[in-house]
Amino acid sequence: MIKEAKLYKKEKDDHVFCFLCNHKCRIAPGKYGICGVRQNQKGDLKTLVYGEVIAAHVDPIEKKPLYHFLPGSLAFSVATVGCNFRCPFCQNWQISQSNKKDGSKAGESFMPPDIVKAALRQGCRSISYTYTEPTIYYEFAFDTARLAKEAGLGNSFVTNGYMTPEALEEIKPYLDAANVDLKAFNENFYRKMCGAHLEPVLDSIRTMKELGIWVEITTLLIPGQNDDSEELKKLAAFIAGVDPDIPWHISRYHPDYKYSESPATPIETLRNAYRIGTEAGLHYIYIGNVIGESEATLCPECGQALIQRSGYHTSKGKIKNSRCEYCGASIAGIFD
């Protein structure tokens, strides 16, 4: 469905300026933004993907991954086509790199009230805007999140963090949590691999924390591209500087999409990043895409395992009222 976009300004000669994400596209009449799902139609910016759902599944919240946001619960997960990044290693490229420029319908009509009803019916505690980039279907996510909140559900974004502060401020009353992909600590990597810049992503992480949105960070380690120890030290120091309670998910890469130049990430590389995170003072570090490797939530005070995990299976936790049941230390996150 086509709908008027949020967060844009009209300019002279029927041009528009979109400030939903940090590409800040200036779009001529009839043309599209970089995301390929927002079009200038006669001087009005339109979203072309409102309610056009390309993927809808009930997932464990751990799959996002979010380990400190309603752990062990189900998240009703939705996406439309499109993305504002062009990462060659994208694991959802079939849907993220589709766009609307050929005018085709992409996905089934699934409107916000029906999504909320489906989430409630299937016992979900939250709705997750995921698989592709939620920023580029912002209007649809916004309306769904508002209704979900009214129905007592939480909302989470799984995002590249490229939205503007204005977008975050507007959705903040409804957005409880986000997993932000911090893909590297390297401007060159962002420019070459994603067609974007690093600094706006760092700004979004800071802004989310300031706004009170629960944040976890994921870094997919690609051998030879973003796994240099010095770079990882800077990345971990950045997270610790914002808040050492931010969980850091270090994820194993498998060759995908257009990118097969690097082999799957060796376990030792993941363990090295884990050590670097510990030395930087991060309280919660997890290794992803490897079953049996640093999946548990450990108490940062006494070191006891509070939540055991195996893949997406989660044990009943030893966290009560956001405190460790063994030593009483405060555990960061949203647990109930």
Ligand code: SF4
């Ligand atoms: S959301 Fe799309 S149109 Fe808007 S600035 Fe980002 S890439 Fe450009």
